[in-house]
Structures are given as C-alpha cells and as structure tokens.
Amino acid sequence: MGRGNNVESGNNEIISVSDLTKAFNGFLAVNDISFTVKSGEIFAFLGPNGAGKSTTIKMLTTLLRPTSGKISMNGHDPMISPHEVRQNFGIVFQDPSLDEDLTAYENMEYHGILYKVSKDTRRQRIKELLNIVELWDRKDDFVKLFSGGMKRRLEIARGLLHHPNILFLDEPTLGLDPQTRNLIWNYIRELNRTKGVTVFFTTHYMEEAERVAQRIAIIDHGRIVVQGTLDELKKNTNTASLEDAFIALTGRDIREEESSDLDRMRRHMKFFRGHGR
Amino acid sequence: MNAIYVLWLRQLKRYFRSKTRIIGSLGQPLLFLVALGFGFGPIYAKAGGGDYIQFLAPGIIAMSILFTATFSGIEVLWDRQFGFLKEILVAPVSRLHIMIGKTLGSATVAVIQGVIVFFMSLIFGFRPTDIVLLPLALVYMGLIAIIFTALGTTIASLIDDTQGFQLIMSFLIMPIFFLSGALFPMQSLPKAVAVISSMNPLTYGVDGLRGVLINGAHFGLVTDFTVLIVIATGIMVIGAYLFSRMQA
Numbered sequence: 411m412g413r414g415n416n417v418e419s420g421n422n423e424i425i426s427v428s429d430l431t432k433a434f435n436g437f438l439a440v441n442d443i444s445f446t447v448k449s450g451e452i453f454a455f456l457g458p459n460g461a462g463k464s465t466t467i468k469m470l471t472t473l474l475r476p477t478s479g480k481i482s483m484n485g486h487d488p489m490i491s492p493h494e495v496r497q498n499f500g501i502v503f504q505d506p507s508l509d510e511d512l513t514a515y516e517n518m519e520y521h522g523i524l525y526k527v528s529k530d531t532r533r534q535r536i537k538e539l540l541n542i543v544e545l546w547d548r549k550d551d552f553v554k555l556f557s558g559g560m561k562r563r564l565e566i567a568r569g570l571l572h573h574p575n576i577l578f579l580d581e582p583t584l585g586l587d588p589q590t591r592n593l594i595w596n597y598i599r600e601l602n603r604t605k606g607v608t609v610f611f612t613t614h615y616m617e618e619a620e621r622v623a624q625r626i627a628i629i630d631h632g633r634i635v636v637q638g639t640l641d642e643l644k645k646n647t648n649t650a651s652l653e654d655a656f657i658a659l660t661g662r663d664i665r666e667e668e669s670s671d672l673d674r675m676r677r678h679m680k681f682f683r684g685h686g687r
Numbered sequence: 688m689n690a691i692y693v694l695w696l697r698q699l700k701r702y703f704r705s706k707t708r709i710i711g712s713l714g715q716p717l718l719f720l721v722a723l724g725f726g727f728g729p730i731y732a733k734a735g736g737g738d739y740i741q742f743l744a745p746g747i748i749a750m751s752i753l754f755t756a757t758f759s760g761i762e763v764l765w766d767r768q769f770g771f772l773k774e775i776l777v778a779p780v781s782r783l784h785i786m787i788g789k790t791l792g793s794a795t796v797a798v799i800q801g802v803i804v805f806f807m808s809l810i811f812g813f814r815p816t817d818i819v820l821l822p823l824a825l826v827y828m829g830l831i832a833i834i835f836t837a838l839g840t841t842i843a844s845l846i847d848d849t850q851g852f853q854l855i856m857s858f859l860i861m862p863i864f865f866l867s868g869a870l871f872p873m874q875s876l877p878k879a880v881a882v883i884s885s886m887n888p889l890t891y892g893v894d895g896l897r898g899v900l901i902n903g904a905h906f907g908l909v910t911d912f913t914v915l916i917v918i919a920t921g922i923m924v925i926g927a928y929l930f931s932r933m934q935a
Contacts, residue, residue, distance in 0.1 A: 471777050473935045492931075496779040507770040511701050523693045524778040 423482075424449040424576060424608050425470065430479030432465050439465040441632035442479070447576075447625075452602055452609040454623035456616075456656060459665040462632040463612045464504055467580055470610075471501055484575055500525070502569035504580035504612075506561060510554035514545055514564050517553060518571060525572035532571070539567040542593050559585060566594055573601060579611035583618065595622060616653040626652070630660045690780040691788035698762075698792025702799075709800075716751040716804045720744070720811050723870065736872070742903070744805075744813035745896040746869030749831055752801040753889055756832045757860055759793035760839025764849050773935045782931035786923060789840060794832035801828045815900045824899045830915040831892035834922055841926040844933050869893050873905040888918045 425447040432440040440462040447453045457463050468474035470481060472492040481487060486494040508517050515536065522532035540546040543563035553561060566582055577598070583591040599622060601607045613619055619626060620640060627637035636643060636659055640652060647655040702708065724740045731739035766772040775785060805824075815821060839856070846852055866880065867889035876884065884890050895911035898904025904911065 468935070473773065473776060475934065493779065493781065496777055499777075501777055503770065503773055505770055507772075507774045509697065509766075509771045509774075510769060511704060512697065516700070520693045520697065521774070523689050524775075524780055526689070526779075 422449045423447065424451075424484050425453075425610065426482040427466075427470070428480045430466070430469065430481060431477045432462075432469060432474065433477045438632050440469070440476075443629065443632070443634045445627050445634060445637055447608060447610060449575075449608055450602070450606045452599075452622055452624050453611070454619040454626045455610060455612045455629065456619060456626060457612075457629035458660050461629045461660075461665070463629060464580060466629070467501070467578055467610075467612070471499060471578060472496060498574060499576040499578060500569055500572055500574035501578040502566050502580060502582045504584075506565065508553050508561060508565060508568070511552065513550050513552055514540065514556070515549040517564060518549075518568055521568045522571050527572050535571055539570055539597075540564075542597060543567045543590065562586060563590060570597060570601070573605050573607060576608045576610060577601070579609065581612050581614065583613065583615065591618070598622075616651070616656055620652045628656060628659055635659050690778070690784050691791070694775075694785060694788025695792040695795065698759075698789065698796060701762075702796040712751070712755055712800060713803060713807070715754065716747050717807065719747050719750065720808060724811055738812075740808070740812050741814070741901050742872070742897075743870065744808035744811075745900050746867075746893050747808065748801045748804050748828070749867070749889060749893045749896055750864055750869055751804040752797045752828055752831045752892075753835050753860060753864060755800045756794060756797040756835035757839040757856055759796065759836050760841075760843035760856075761849060761852055762793070763789075763840055763843035764847065764852055767847060767935070768849075772933075776933065776935055783924075783927040786837070786840065786927035786930050790833060790836045790923060790926070793836040793840075794829060797832035797836060798825065798828045801832070816902050820899045824896060827892055827895035827899060827911070827915070830895075830912070830919055831889065833919045834888050834892070834915065837919065837922040837926045841922060841929055844926070844929045863887055863889050866890075867893050868905070888915065891915050 423446040425445075427446070428444045430440055430443050431438065443462075443466065455463055455466070465474065469476045470483060470488065472488045472495055475489065481489075483495045484498045486498065488495045509520075512520070518536045518540065519532065522536065527535070537546065540549055543566060545560060545564055545567065548556070548560070553564065556564065562585055566579075569577070569579070569582075579598070583594060586594070595618070598609060602609050609622075611623075623640070625637065625639055626643055628635050628643075636646060638646070643652065643655045644650065647658045649655045649658055720740075720743070724743050727743075728739040731737070731742070736742065763772065766775065778785075802825075815824075842855060842859075843852055846855070866884050867887050868884055869889070873881065873884065873890070873894070891906065891911040891914040894904050894906050895908060895915065898908045898911065906914075
C-alpha cells in the first residue's frame, strides 16, 4: 500500500473535517466540528465520556453517515467513495470486535487476508505481534476462553497487523498494565516513524497523550473546544500539564458512560421507527 | 477472492465447532419424516399416490435446507451483538464479495444439513430412482440454500434485534414451506393455492429435487433451474446493496 505519495499534491492534510454534525433524533452527538490531521502526525482526540469521540471516529471510518458536513480521508469522502476510504485506514475499536468462536491465531490470520497482507509478511507479523501482547502461547485457544485483558491485547495486535495510511486507536490501552502499554506504544511509534503511518487516537490517560501526541484536539458536548500542540494548549489555559488544561477546559463534573447510553437510545429509536409504521 | 474464501471458511468452522447446532437441527426433519411419513403414508397409498416416503423425502430435504439457510441470517445479528460486524464493515472488501462469502458459507452448511437428511431418509425407506443423477441433486440443494441464506441475511441487515428476526422468520418461513408442494402434489390443487405456490421460490427447489431424485418434476428441471438461478442472483444483489447501507 502506498503512503505519503497518495496524498493530494501540495496538501499534506491526510484527514480534513469541516462542519461535521451528527444528530441522533434531535440530540447533537457531534455539533459542527472542524479539524485537520497532517500526514505522518500523531494526533490525540481527547474528551470526557459522551463528548462525541467515538461518533466522530465512526463517521471517519464509514461506519456512520454524518447528518451534515464534509470529511476527506486522504482525498476521499466516506459518503461518496467508502471503499477507497477503507483502503486507507486501520482501526482498533473501543469495544470488542473479535470472533469469539475462532482462535486467536484465526482472528489474526483472517484479518490479514481481508487486508491483503501477503502470506509471509502475515505469518511473521502475527508471530511478532502476538509475542508483544504475550499471547503467542495461547494462539490456538478460542477467544471466548480469554479474559477481558487478553481480548483487548488481541484486539490491538490484530489492528496493527496491516500498515495503513491512517491508524485509528479508540482508547487502545484502556485496562492494560503499564508494561504492555509501553510495548504497544513503542510499536506504534515505530510504525509512525518508519512507515509514516498517521496515528489518530483517543485516550483517558492524559500522560499518554502528553508523551506521544504531536497535536491534540479536545472535544466536549459534541464541540471542539481547543486544538493545537501541547505547548499551545498549556499556554492558552495557563496550566502546567495536559491534565490541568483538560479539566480547565471541560470542567469537573463527571459524565455518563457514553457508548452504553447512546447506543441503547439509538437501538430504541430504530426499533420504534421500524415497528411504528 | 481471498476475502470470499475467508468468510466462507469462517462460517464452516463455526458450524463444525457447534455440535449441538448440528444435532439440534436434525430433530425437526426427523419428526416430519416419522410423523408425516408414517402418519399419512397409508392414506396416500390408498388414494393411489404410491409410496408417500418417496414423495415426501425430497420435500423434507428442502425443508431442512430452508430452515438452516434462512435462520443463518441471525448470525449477522450475533456478529453485530458481539462486535465482529464492525471488523467486517470497515474491511477494504467490496460489499458484494462480503455478501457472496457469507452466503456461500452458510449455504454450504445448509447443503451439508440437507445431505445428512437425505441419508436419514434412506433409513426410512426412501430410494432415489437413479443414482447417477444424485450429484445433480446437490445443484438444486445449493440453489435453495443460496436463495434462502441470502434472504435471511437481507432481512437481518434490515432489523437489529434477534426476537424481531425470529418473529419475521416464522411468519415468512412457515407459509413458504407449507405452500411449496413439499408435503403435497402440485397437481389438482385449487386454483388460488396453485397460483400462490407458483410464486414461491421453494416450490421450484422442491420440484427440481423431486425431478432429480424420483423423476417426478411438475414444472420440468430446466424451468426449475432457470427460476432458481434468476431469484438467487436477484436476492444476492439486493442483499449486497442493503448490506452496504448498514451502519454500526
């Protein structure tokens, strides 16, 4: 797969979003946001629970149709040419997306085939990645026998199997021990450095964002409240760390858990729409 | 091409790893063979129809394929529930290829199920008239399987709760089964029933199977084949379109 050379000439913005909005039955999950991510950049997309992070990622990755606004992913619009967009990214989802009736190895192998990773590269990378997440010994076990943490590690290993232009990581390291987090971030940064993979990630660990992100955007209540480099953020808010800046910008109140509530609401809406006719 | 193979393989592995599913789905055809075969056999013979098991077996084979195939649509809903659907939806694979791979996988499973029922019916005294034509039976079994797998997947991509799916399925499958000529001959049916039956895809599947297995096709093998292949292609294309509209 090509990398930087796919980018439109004279323009090194690999992701560009303008006036993007997503409404679920009147509720604005994402409210008129605009931002850009440069090619080869590590970009952190931060915000409290329910701020609209995952909804935004779903729209960027062709899983959800925007209500309005424009997205360009390496020059392609997910609404117009979803197939071309899909050829440009890889993703580690926030919630589970493994086939539990397959073994760990099968999950990796099938992913590699779907993304057209050649056989030799596939075999070699599967071994390397499963070793990193310490699942190589368990490669032939069914995923349904795995603990939550093991599933999470497998999920990340699978997401790193092919090397896309843009890599989405939606809270990739949630619930992992510091050692594993460290190994995984080293691998991702290596990918970013040697292959020019653009990384777009969300996290609740502020020190993680502080350490790896080159640019940061903070979203709250569906709106982007600030974007820039770490230094710019700290300067704007007159704070000493990202954590302080984050709290200064988004307030101290605790938010409801995002995916559960929002998803449940959406399911209900669909259910009523489907049956009400 | 590889994507189709991988999606096909996945369906097969899931099937062979679920022994309860294999055995459980044989209960119904067994019951129908015993209850209807032995129950209606004497009356059917008295009415001059001959051996009812001979007539019934192809219908029951078709039935088992119909049920296995249509209910495989529920796997789409499971995939949504367990999250694997997202992995498929973001993959750089054309939606038609996804549809083909999934459909062929589940259809293969349904055909295997049909073959098991075929051997089961031999125990109850069913004898195909011409052994040479048996491979041809696989063709008709395959077409039935593809049509109803695609139908199940299509319906599953329109709704998102398993109860709703099961409800729609039983409202749909039962009429399709009972009005297909699986249990009774198409000759001398009342006009209205005959018209409805002739619009039912399964009718042509059952008829084709009967033609191959006991040389008793009502419409003729070529008509059966043509109707089935046209419907199969149509549903696949519609299914692929609706699948491409799916969101997660």
